[in-house]
Amino acid sequence: MHQVYTGTQIREAEQPLLAAGAGPQLMHQAAWGLAQGVIELLHEHQLAVPGARITGLIGAGNNGGDGLWALSFLARRGAHITAICTAERVHPEGAAAFRAAGGRFLSGPETADYARAEVVIDAVLGTGARGAWEGHPVPEGALVVACDIPSGVSADTGQVSGQAITADLTVTFGGLKVGLFNGAGAAHSGNIKLVDIGLGPHLPAPELQLLSPTDIPELLPPAAPHAHKYTRGVLGVLAGSTKYPGAASLVCAGALATGVGMIRFLTQTEHAEPLTTLVLGAHPEVVPATDPTERVQAWLVGSGLSDSDHRVEQAKQVLTLTQQQQLPAVIDADGLKLIEPATTQPRVLTPHAGEAAALLNRLGAGSDDATQNQRVDRANVEADPLAAAQKLAELTGDVIVLKGPHTIICGPDAGPGQRFIYPGGHPFLATAGSGDTLAGIIAAVLTGWAEADAAPPLAAQAAAGVWLHGAASYAVAAGGPFGASQLAAGVRTVVAELL
Ligand SMILES: NC(=O)C1=CN([C@@H]2O[C@H](COP(=O)(O)OP(=O)(O)OC[C@H]3O[C@@H](n4cnc5c(N)ncnc54)[C@H](O)[C@@H]3O)[C@@H](O)[C@H]2O)[C@@H](O)CC1
Numbered sequence: 001m002h003q004v005y006t007g008t009q010i011r012e013a014e015q016p017l018l019a020a021g022a023g024p025q026l027m028h029q030a031a032w033g034l035a036q037g038v039i040e041l042l043h044e045h046q047l048a049v050p051g052a053r054i055t056g057l058i059g060a061g062n063n064g065g066d067g068l069w070a071l072s073f074l075a076r077r078g079a080h081i082t083a084i085c086t087a088e089r090v091h092p093e094g095a096a097a098f099r100a101a102g103g104r105f106l107s108g109p110e111t112a113d114y115a116r117a118e119v120v121i122d123a124v125l126g127t128g129a130r131g132a133w134e135g136h137p138v139p140e141g142a143l144v145v146a147c148d149i150p151s152g153v154s155a156d157t158g159q160v161s162g163q164a165i166t167a168d169l170t171v172t173f174g175g176l177k178v179g180l181f182n183g184a185g186a187a188h189s190g191n192i193k194l195v196d197i198g199l200g201p202h203l204p205a206p207e208l209q210l211l212s213p214t215d216i217p218e219l220l221p222p223a224a225p226h227a228h229k230y231t232r233g234v235l236g237v238l239a240g241s242t243k244y245p246g247a248a249s250l251v252c253a254g255a256l257a258t259g260v261g262m263i264r265f266l267t268q269t270e271h272a273e274p275l276t277t278l279v280l281g282a283h284p285e286v287v288p289a290t291d292p293t294e295r296v297q298a299w300l301v302g303s304g305l306s307d308s309d310h311r312v313e314q315a316k317q318v319l320t321l322t323q324q325q326q327l328p329a330v331i332d333a334d335g336l337k338l339i340e341p342a343t344t345q346p347r348v349l350t351p352h353a354g355e356a357a358a359l360l361n362r363l364g365a366g367s368d369d370a371t372q373n374q375r376v377d378r379a380n381v382e383a384d385p386l387a388a389a390q391k392l393a394e395l396t397g398d399v400i401v402l403k404g405p406h407t408i409i410c411g412p413d414a415g416p417g418q419r420f421i422y423p424g425g426h427p428f429l430a431t432a433g434s435g436d437t438l439a440g441i442i443a444a445v446l447t448g449w450a451e452a453d454a455a456p457p458l459a460a461q462a463a464a465g466v467w468l469h470g471a472a473s474y475a476v477a478a479g480g481p482f483g484a485s486q487l488a489a490g491v492r493t494v495v496a497e498l499l
Pocket residue numbers: 014018023026027028030059060061062063064066124125126127128129130131132133134147148149173197
């Protein structure tokens with residue numbers, strides 16, 4: 001498990017060390033790590049360090065100091081180092097080390113030396129940045145290594161209010177920063193390398209957690225040797241409609257690949273109908289059900305419902321039932337339009353940005369803060385998904401899985417096991433029906449834990465489902481582009497490797 005902090009938390013953690021006079025030592029450690037990052041990137045691109053043309057963009061603060069020290073270390077390895085100051089002030093010790101190593105300050109971005117740079121170290125702004133940044137040109141084709149956080153990106157939130165540099169690699173110090181993963185920041189950070197500068201004992205509880213493969217086995221429900229189908233858990237599924245029949249099959253595929261004892265699929269009518277025929281054709285083990293009160297351990301409601309009046313009525317009935325029985329439930333897609341906020345039931349909501357905006361508006365979130373009387377739109381959610389997920393979790397009391405290029409998982413409470421980020425999944429995962437599969441996976445995890453004595457927090461269960469879905473996408477993508485119906489095979493592969 002990796003911990004992710006706001007820039008402010010990292011700055012606070014540095015304070016006791018700075019007060020004890022460790023500032024220069026911290027800067028050397030950071031700069032050494034930055035130089036290593038540059039060397040690794042050069043090697044990755046089959047470029048030699050001796051003779052490499054490396055220019056630093058140097059700001060006024062300690063971020064600039066890190067950049068200058070790193071350049072001086074790279075000069076020892078034979079790199080040709082230059083720097084451009086973007087402010088009038090420059091870190092004095094850093095500048096002295098840079099000059100002593102043979103570094104040369106350039107007058108500005110229009111110089112021929114800068115145009116020929118193979119690597120640019122962005123050391124303009126770090127965690128001390130405030131407000132919008134006016135930006136700085138980067139030569140075409142140069143590799144960009146950001147020092148701590150790409151300039152222009154807020155380390156606290158990932159928001160970009162002016163310009164921001166886009167890095168191939170960000171070498172970050174002391175702890176991963178929220179800004180590297182959330183909102184626009186994620187698209188500016190490139191690969192991320194963490195350099196330990198010894199802040200460990202001073203770091204607070206993290207803002208977010210990032211699951212590692214080794215965390216997953218204990219978050220997936222155990223398959224006990226003497227289990228039978230009812231003790232493994234029965235999942236009730238209300239998904240799919242005449243308009244979106246495939247969703248029903250995809251959620252069942254996701255759930256079966258993750259592992260459930262049984263699926264009861266709530267049919268549209270009492271008579272054989274095409275939707276149920278399709279589901280049973282793909283998954284003969286699914287049990288069709290016409291009565292929602294038959295016993296299950298958890299429900300999945302909403303994927304592919306469309307606005308079919310009958311399906312919506314069924315969904316309302318099931319939502320009321322799950323609430324009365326306090327059953328765990330995953331509510332997806334059109335089901336989100338039907339939920340009532342603030343229940344005590346263990347629920348996971350799985351909106352994408354557009355659905356999250358609609359839900360925030362329905363719950364009145366657009367009118368009680370700086371955006372007074374303005375409606376929240378998809379772009380607002382995409383700019384700061386963590387804030388949107390936190391707000392939704394607070395308003396609904398539910399665990400929110402806010403889907404996107406980076407998925408946020410956020411419970412209603414603060415503290416460990418409550419807030420996670422999953423940075424990615426293969427780009428091929430952006431395909432119709434992949435959300436249905438995800439809902440099925442998460443629902444299966446909830447089903448397996450529903451009656452266990454020592455289950456992980458609901459948000460951690462949901463985060464494990466998100467992780468599984470992402471890992472499955474890499475397993476399947478190895479064979480080329482895929483459709484959502486192929487994802488379940490990847491889930492099975494990943495679960496088999498983990499258990
Ligand atoms: N404090 C520490 O213990 C350590 C800090 N380190 C580095 O220090 C950085 C933080 O240093 P600082 O606090 O000096 O802050 P920064 O170096 O991030 O920037 C502060 C400077 O930038 C200017 N500035 C702020 N916002 C601006 C904007 N929007 N446009 C233009 N100029 C702007 C400010 O006037 C100030 O001079 C970290 O990100 C990290 O790189 C590392 O050396 C490791 C140790």
